[in-house]
Amino acid sequence: MHAADEPVAQQRPSTARQDAYVSLVDVPDDAWHELEARAVEPNGYYLAEWELAVNATAHGLTDVSALTAWRHGSLIGLLPVVSLRRAYRLPLPVLVNADAYGTLSTPLLDRHAAREAAAALFTQARQNGVRAIVFRNVALEGPAMAAMHDALAEQGLAPRVITSHVRAGLDATRDADEVLRDGLGAKKLKELRRQRNRLAEHGAVTFEVARTPDEVTAALDAFLALEASGWKGKRGTALQQQAGDEAFIRRATRALAARGQCEIVTLKVGDAAVASGVMVRHLDRAYYFKIGIDERFGKYSPGVQLTLDVTRHLCTDPAIASADSTAAPGHPMIDPIWRERLAIGDVVLPLYRNDPVAALTYGALSLRHHMREGAKRIVQRLRSR
CATH class of the missing domain: 3.40.630 (Aminopeptidase)
Structure with a gap:
């Protein structure tokens, strides 16, 4: 040229x-x-x-x-x-x-x-x-x-x-139960159902999706607290531990929610959040940005339980065709569940x-x-x- x-x-x-x-x-x-x-x-x-x-x-x-x-x-x-x-x-x-x-x-x-x-x-x-x-x-x-x-x-x-x-990705055009069976197998899914039933002994287990700016702002408080309460907080890498990082995520999530491009997903036991994640949406793809969990409930696999619900949520959303875990390669939590590879x-x-x-x-x-x-x-x- x-x-x-x-x-x-x-x-x-x-x-x-x-x-x-x-x-x-x-x-x-x-x-x-x-x-x-x-x-x-x-x-x-x-x-x-x-x-x-x-x-x-x-x-x-x-x-x-x-x-x-x-x-x-x-x-x-x-x-x-x-x-x-x-x-x-x-x-x-x-x-x-x-x-x-x-x-x-x-x-x-x-x-x-x-x-x-x-x-x-x-x-x-x-x-x-x-x-x-x-x-x-x-x-x-x-x-x-x-x-x-x-x-x-x-x-x-x-x-x-x-x-x-x-890294792990999700084909959200597939049936969610089929995705989960192919990824985890019947035995692991049975164990996760047992853990969820045990989790329910502490209160009703619910999955919530915050979409509006006000809903996202409120749900973000729980997410930030969960993230800071775990290993990221101990390492000093939680968003809440840097004023500038917390300001960024608060501004970004609220502004994107106003355009229908951000959701915060939360797994609750009773009124308490035990796992929460930030999801960004662009065109027909979702991005699983970060999750935080209450490690006191670690034996019930709250991060995995949340991701099972997220998988079902995305696979039933006609606007979403795929999801990017944006996780590290070989991630022990997401890789067995989302079997597409990017x-x-x-x-x-x-x-x-x-x-x-x-x-x-x-x-x-x-x-x-x-x-x-x-x-x-x-x-x-x-x-x-």
Whole structure:
């Protein structure tokens, strides 16, 4: 493709340089929302209400920029970004997707112009001296990656995968009981029913879904308290333990609920919450963000009991076709229940042929990954002694 044929990276009227990437807060909300509705592939963590809430207060994740692609006044591509220096302390002219407090970085690309949008994002990055773009936790097999692959191929380029894994997902078009039987088997389901009956000895067991902004705000209090009461609280990683993180989740969940894109699911025994989870919705996909449980009821598997109800809830919702656990690979709770597998990885996208900066970035991040994995194995061996 000749330079004159490349898609225009920025066309919306603005007093700023049209080829410059912008602060995330300068992306017009209406254009962002319109792109969400037309996205070729969903990403609940790059919805405007979620990512802007992260950008405003979440600990260490604020002040993000954005690559944007425009066509005829419409936003057709969006990727929140930070510098490689900020993300990894490497002083190279490389951008990295911004961490949206959720393990997915798939960019929003217009389904009617996905390849064009990807090419325009890359053009804008080049115009600002960027040599490569790093995606952390990007969907490897979806239409967004396919569009980016095609856009790079036109320049004789190809993505390089640093690391990849699969994580649990749910095919919500199936019958829930069939999903659960296939995943857990009759014997395990019988044991879970026994545990639920034992749980009911402490009070009536109910499953509640908060949808409206006021319902979500009230249910979030219980979720935050449960999360902080368990192992996350002991490790200091609960949302409630960082003022900025709590402010982010409160703002994001209420704002998304107002648009029908957030639910908080709660398992109660009597009037007390024993398990609770936050779910984000984008297009026909749900995202199981986090759960919190009352560990005093641990012998009754409250997290699993909640997830059984969530599975039934999603499989009977005609608006939802699939769900992403957004969990770590091999997660002991969700993997046996949700048996679909989503391919996720960290990828370097070079923007120039035979570019040493892209090669150096790939090498440095690959080495970092192998060193971290090696350290984890050493710690696991020491703990097992």
